[in-house]
Amino acid sequence: MDEIRLRELLDRAVASEPPMGPIAANSLRAGMKLRRRRRTQGTVACLAAAAAALIGTAAVAGTGTAGNPAAGPAKVTGPSTVYVLSGEGNLYAIPNATKVRGKKILLPGGRQFMAITPNGKTIYVSGDEPNAVIPVSTVTDKVGKPIEFGAHYVPTQILITPNGRTAYVTDIQGGEIYPIATATNTVEKPIRTGPAGGGYYQMAITPDGKTLYAVSSSTPVKGPSDVIPIATATNKPGKPIKIQSMAVYGLIMNPDGATVYAIGGSGAENEIVPISTATNTAGQPSNVGQAGGAMAIAPDGQTLYLVDYGARPEQTGVLPFSTVTNTPGKPIKVTGMVYAIAITPNGNTAYAVSEPRQKPAVNCTGQTGEVTPISTATNLPGRPIRVACDPYAVAVSLDGRTIWVGSRNWVTPISAATHTAGEPIKFRGSLVAMAVAVTP
Amino acid sequence: MIPAEEFIEFATVTSPRLRRTAFLLCGDWHTAEDLAQTTLVKVFASWRRINRKEAADTYATRTLVNTYLADRRRKRVGEVLTATLPERAIQPQTPEIRVVVLDALATLPSRARAVVVLRYWSDLSVDQVAAVLGCSAGNVKSQSSRALDKLRILLGDAAAEIGPVGQQDEMNETMGASDG
Numbered sequence: 104m105d106e107i108r109l110r111e112l113l114d115r116a117v118a119s120e121p122p123m124g125p126i127a128a129n130s131l132r133a134g135m136k137l138r139r140r141r142r143t144q145g146t147v148a149c150l151a152a153a154a155a156a157l158i159g160t161a162a163v164a165g166t167g168t169a170g171n172p173a174a175g176p177a178k179v180t181g182p183s184t185v186y187v188l189s190g191e192g193n194l195y196a197i198p199n200a201t202k203v204r205g206k207k208i209l210l211p212g213g214r215q216f217m218a219i220t221p222n223g224k225t226i227y228v229s230g231d232e233p234n235a236v237i238p239v240s241t242v243t244d245k246v247g248k249p250i251e252f253g254a255h256y257v258p259t260q261i262l263i264t265p266n267g268r269t270a271y272v273t274d275i276q277g278g279e280i281y282p283i284a285t286a287t288n289t290v291e292k293p294i295r296t297g298p299a300g301g302g303y304y305q306m307a308i309t310p311d312g313k314t315l316y317a318v319s320s321s322t323p324v325k326g327p328s329d330v331i332p333i334a335t336a337t338n339k340p341g342k343p344i345k346i347q348s349m350a351v352y353g354l355i356m357n358p359d360g361a362t363v364y365a366i367g368g369s370g371a372e373n374e375i376v377p378i379s380t381a382t383n384t385a386g387q388p389s390n391v392g393q394a395g396g397a398m399a400i401a402p403d404g405q406t407l408y409l410v411d412y413g414a415r416p417e418q419t420g421v422l423p424f425s426t427v428t429n430t431p432g433k434p435i436k437v438t439g440m441v442y443a444i445a446i447t448p449n450g451n452t453a454y455a456v457s458e459p460r461q462k463p464a465v466n467c468t469g470q471t472g473e474v475t476p477i478s479t480a481t482n483l484p485g486r487p488i489r490v491a492c493d494p495y496a497v498a499v500s501l502d503g504r505t506i507w508v509g510s511r512n513w514v515t516p517i518s519a520a521t522h523t524a525g526e527p528i529k530f531r532g533s534l535v536a537m538a539v540a541v542t543p
Numbered sequence: 544m545i546p547a548e549e550f551i552e553f554a555t556v557t558s559p560r561l562r563r564t565a566f567l568l569c570g571d572w573h574t575a576e577d578l579a580q581t582t583l584v585k586v587f588a589s590w591r592r593i594n595r596k597e598a599a600d601t602y603a604t605r606t607l608v609n610t611y612l613a614d615r616r617r618k619r620v621g622e623v624l625t626a627t628l629p630e631r632a633i634q635p636q637t638p639e640i641r642v643v644v645l646d647a648l649a650t651l652p653s654r655a656r657a658v659v660v661l662r663y664w665s666d667l668s669v670d671q672v673a674a675v676l677g678c679s680a681g682n683v684k685s686q687s688s689r690a691l692d693k694l695r696i697l698l699g700d701a702a703a704e705i706g707p708v709g710q711q712d713e714m715n716e717t718m719g720a721s722d723g
Contacts, residue, residue, distance in 0.1 A: 109691075112698065113664040116644040117563045121572050129580055190654070213612070215678060232613055257609050259677035352670050352680065368670060396670075396680035410681070440688070442681040495685060535682070 182542040183501040184241070186226060187514055188217050189532025194228065194239060197507075197528060198542060199500045202516050204528050208244050210237050218261035218270065219540035220285060226540075227270050227283070229258040236261065236272055238288050242543050250288055252281050260305060264335060265312040273306060273317065280306075280317055282338055296331040296340040307354035307363050308335070309380055316363050316378070318351045319343070330354070330365055332383050341383065348388050349374050352395060357404040357426060364407060364426070366395045375407070375424060389429050394422035397443045401479055402450040406432075408477075410441045410455070421455050423482050435482055437475045445497040445506070446479070447519060453477040454506050454517075455484075456494040468492060474508050476522055490515040491527050496537040509537040550590050553599055554583050561607055567660040568611045570645045578614065582607040604665070605675050608657050615653040647697040655690040662687055 187195045192210035194217075197203065212232030219226050219241075226239045235249035236258050252258060252274060258281070260273045269291075270283040279293040296319060307316045315333040328351040329343035351367035365376045365385070373395040374388040394409035401408070406423050411434055413419040419440055423432040439459030446453045455475045472494035473487040491513035498507045499519075506517040511533055516525040558579055565575035565582075585606045586599065648656055654676065661672045662683070669687075673680045 109659075109663045109694070110666075112640065112644050113567055113660070115640045116648075117566055119641055120563065120566070123559065123562060123576065231609065257677060350670070352673070368668075412684075440684065442685060493685065493689075495681065535678075 180501050180541075183539050184223070184542045185498060185500070185507045185514065185537060185539050186217065186219065186241075187509060187530055187534060188214055188228060188536040189530065190214065190535040191532035192230070193530065193532045194226070195530050196241060196244075197514065199502070199505055199516075199539075200542075202505075202525060202528070204514075204530065206244070207531065208239060208246060210239070210246060211249070215535055216259055216261055217536050217538060218263050219538055220263055220267040220270075221265060221541070222267055223541040223543040225285065227261050227263070227272075227285075229261055229272060231257050234258065236270070236283065241540075247288060250283055250290060252290060252293075262306040262308055262315070264308060264315075265310060269335065271306060271308075271315060271317075280315075280333070291338065294333055294338050294340060296329075296333065296343075305352070305354045307356040309356060309360045309363075310358065311360060314380060316354055316356075316380075318354060318365070328365075328367060330363075330378060330385075332380075344378055344383050344385050346376055346385055348376070351376075353398065355398055355400055355407065357400060358402055359404045362426065364400075366391075366398065366409070368395065375429070377426070377429060386429070389424070389431065391422055391424060391431050393418075394424075394431070397441070399444045399446045399453065400426075401446055401453075402448060406479065408444050408446065408453050408455075410444055412440075419457070421453070421477060432482060435477055435484055437473075437477075437484060438487065439473065442495050443497045445499050447499050447506075448501070448503045450479055452519070453479055454497050454499070454508075456490070456497045456508055457487075458493055459487075460492070472508070472510055474506065474517060474524075485522070488517055488522055488524055490517070490524055495534055498537055498539040500539055501541060507537065507539065509534045550587050554587075557600065557603055558583065561603060564604070564660060564665060565607060565611065567648065567664055568608070568656060569614075570649055574614075578607060578610055581610050585610070601671075601675070604661070604667075608661070608675055611657065612653050643698065647694050650693065650697065651690050655686045658683055658686045659690045659694070 183199045185197045185199065187197065190213055192212060192214045194208040194210055196205040210228055212230055214228045214230035217226050217228045224240065224242055226241060227236050228239060229236045233249050233251060234257050235251040237249050238247035256274045258272045258274055261270055263270045268285055270285055272281045272283060274281065279295050281293050282291040284291055296317060305318050313335055315335055317331050317333060319329045319331055327345060327347045328349065330346060330351060331343050332341040334341065346365055349367040351365045353366040354363055356363050361380055363378045363380055365378060366373060373391050373393065375391055376388045377386040391409060393413050394411040397410040399408050405425065405427050407426055409422045409424060411420045411422040420437040421435040421441060421444060423435065425432060437455050437457050439457040441455050441457045444453055444455045455477060457473050457475065458471065459473055460471045469492055470489040471492040472490040474490055474494065475487045476485040478485065490508045491510035493511035494508050495511065496509035500507065504519050506519055508515045508517060513527040513529055515527045561579040561582055562575050565578035566572055569575055569578060582603055586603050651659065657676065658672055661667045661675060667675065669680050669683050672683045
C-alpha cells in the first residue's frame, strides 16, 4: 500500500510530460561519433599499458585475505587498523591499539567500495567522477594517480588476491573484469566473460588464489545467472556454471576452498546453491526465504550466517545455514533491520548490527543502533549493545578483541570480552565502507 | 535486422520510459531529455557488445542513473543554494501534487533519489536497484528507508493541504508504513 501510494504520486509528477524530440535518431548519429572516438582512445590506452608493463617493478608480497570478505575470514594476525570510507570520498584510519582517528584523506569524486592489500600497505578505492580506482598508501597517506578504465565504465567491487599481486575490479556497465597489477598499478587486459550489461556484481576467490569466481546476471534479474570461474594464472574465463533457478546476488567462499556458495533470488524468495570448486558444478538449490544480502561464514566453514530481511518487519534477524547438510537452521531473532554481520576469528561469536527504530530519523542522532552478539555454539542471541544510529557495517580486529561498528557518521569500538561499547568516533560524511587490515 | 535498425527500434520503445525516469531524477523535462539522449548515445556506442539484447534495458537504466549522478556531481560545484525555490510555470494537470512531489524529491541526496525512483516508480526490487547502483542490498534498504521517512514528512503535510477530502488519512496511512 505504501509503495502503491508513492508510485501514484510519482505518476502524477510525470503527468505533465511535454512532446518528445527525435531522441532515437539523434542518439544513433551521436553514438556513431562516440564509437569512433572510443576506438581511437582504446588504441592509445593499449600502447600506454604495454609501455607500463615494460617498466614494471617487483610484485608486492603478502599473505591472508584481510579486507576481502568474499575470500573468507582474515588469516593475517598482528596489530590491525580499521579504515572508514564515506561516500563523499573521506577516508580515515583508526589504529586498533589507540582507537584515535587519523587525519582525513580526501579522495576525488564519489567513492563506494574499497579493498586492502594483505600486507595492509595499499587501499584501492572505487567510485565515479573520476570513474576510476584510486590507490592510497596507508604508510604515507599519499593518494595515487587514479586508475581509469574508460569514461563510461564505473568500477565497483574490488577483490585482491591472497598474494596481493592483483586487484580484480568489476564494472557494472561493460561486463568485463579489470585486473590491476598492484606492483605497477596498471590495468592488464580486461577479462571478457560475458556481454556488456551482464551486471558483474560479486566476486569470490579460492584461498590458494588460483581461481576467481564472478557473477554475470542476466536480465530480468530473476535469472538465470552464470558463475564464471577465472584462472588467475592466465586470467582466462572457464566454462560458465549455469545457475538456472535464480539471479545470483552474492558469492561467498568456504574457508576450505572446496565450495563457493551462490546466493540469489528468483522473485519472492532466495536460494543458496553450492558450487564445487573441484568440478565447477552447481549443486541443488536450498530455499532460505527472505534471507540473503549480507552474510558471513564461520571459520570452520560449517555455518553460513545470512541477514534475514523477514517477510514482515518483526521477522527480521539472522538465518544460520548448515553447509554440511545444506539446510537452513532456526531463525535467530534480532530486533530491527539487520544490515551487516561479522564473525570473530575464533568462530565463537557472530555480531549482527541492526537499527531497531521503525521510522529512521532524517537527522541521525543518538544511540539508537544495536549490535547483537550471537553464540555460534547455541545460535542464541545475547543482550544487544547500543551504538550510534543507523549502523551499517561491522568488522572484527585481527586479534578478535575489538568489534568495530560503522554507523552513518560514527564508528564505535566494542570490547569482545565485556561486550561494552567504547567512545564513539565521529567522521565527516556518510559511511559506505569499512574494513580491517593489518597495520603496515 | 542490422544493428542500427535494431538500436532504433530499442531506442524508440525505451526513450519515453528513460525520459520519464530521468525527469523524476532531475525534475526538469529539458534536462531529462538530455539525460535520456546521452544515455542512448552511450548504449549505442556499446551496442555490439550487448549480445543479450534483453540485457539492454538494464544496461540503459544503469547508464541513465550513472549519467545523472555524474551530472549532479559536476553541477554541485557551480550551483548556488537558496532558501526559497524559484517560481514555476502553472501546469494544466494536477500542478500542486506535481510541484510538491518534485520539491520533496529535490531534498533527497542524488543516490537516495535514484533509489526511490528505481524502487517505487520503475518497480525494481531491492536487489535489482542494488545491481543498478552497484551497491549492496542493505545499502539500498537503508537509503530507501531514510528517503521514505523524509518524503513521509514532506508529502504528508503537503497532501493534507492540497489533497481532496479523505486523502490525508490515506496519505498518512500509506506513507507511514515502514519500508520493508
